[in-house]
Amino acid sequence: MNPALSKLPVSDSWAPDSWQQRVALQQPRYDDASELAEAGAHLAQLPPLVTSWEVLALKQSLADAQEGRRFLLQGGDCAESFADCTSPVISNRLKVLLQMSLVLVHGMKKPVLRVGRFAGQYAKPRSADNETRNGVSLPSFRGDLVNSPEFTPAARRPDPQRMIQAHAHSALTMNFVRALIDGGFADLHHPEYWDLAWVEHSPLAAEYRQMVAGIGDSLRFMETLAGPIAGFSKVDFFTSHEALLLHYEQALTRQVPRHPGWFNLSTHFPWIGMRTAALDGAHVEYFRGIRNPIAVKVGPTVNPDQLLPLIDALNPDDEPGRLTLIHRMGNAKIAAALPPLLEAVKREGRRVLWVADPMHGNTESTSNGYKTRRFDNISGELDQAFDIHASVGTRLGGVHLELTGEDVTECMGGARDLSETDLDRAYKSMVDPRLNYEQSLELAMLIVRKSGGMA
């Protein structure tokens, strides 16, 4: 055993499978234990998707964000699907995230840490284990990592082989993103690479183009003086997903030759969802033993007496960059729910990165049956989040968003003021409604305004 291992702040009883001794919420019921064991063993042999070097580099960057030297932009689909593992979907999502980060870098005058909700975001928590239609009851759809959305017994049966398929689709996604970035797609000299075909009709296009032209001028000016600047032709891009299906995460939890401890190498930055964040639950048990930077979603019913022990369990040594708390309160609740949490963490002097998810507390259903979110509620929650942090004396260090580069109509309002009837036009999400391109850019401009920069 590597001697450094004995110095880790992990108690002896932790192991990649010690979560199995706890109550694991939101897991499917696999009907064949040997099939599950076989898929897990197969997965454990496959190469990881990320490396420990990248994971530790991200942790360092998150530590910088905690100190206010960077801002975290984390975004992507609510749920990825195998069917959407295509060139246009992946590159358009990357384009939106790159454009937003350009707006943020330019306006906030600080580096932006880009983290995608992709290459592994294939498992979803559900409010009920079963879904009943016309008297027929079948297991709920839990994401492509578990089963298939069609309402038939075969499609809804949890299939452990899907873990292998999810790993493969994550690897395909990751490979394409890495190749685009390494090949110069993210080059600041060529922001036109990121233009989406339909952007020219956007009411925000002129403002965005003007900003891009300004950046191009500055870049040319600096390079005339100093020669080509290497850092501008590449960006870092990290991945994250909700580490929900613990058999999958366990199989990708590895030790490596050069760094002590255990790493979840299915993603750089896994998070615990709101429904699975119980202190004595399986997810907290699993997460406390991995060395990745980790995040936890914090909803409006959490109080300081619950949050502080969670911080102790997940980051007992107050390690920089280790723990991000993503609050997702809702526009109507944030003013009452957030301040006590911020005050308690500040009072205890705990080191966390606070991030706002203005999406998940603002989901509603329309009369015609769509799950939607109003742009005004999303921007309203974000707007309040900045003010609340400022008044408590804490720092909002990032945002967590559900967005897509596709021209969808899933959230209402925004630059084009989408209405309830517009939702019929291009509602494609399998789960939660996402910001489209324009709504995403508009939100980026709002962030810049709220953080004191100019957009």
Ligand code: PEP
């Ligand atoms: C999500 O991020 O898609 C999600 C389910 O969020 P939460 O756990 O905050 O509800």
Ligand code: CO
């Ligand atoms: Co969601």
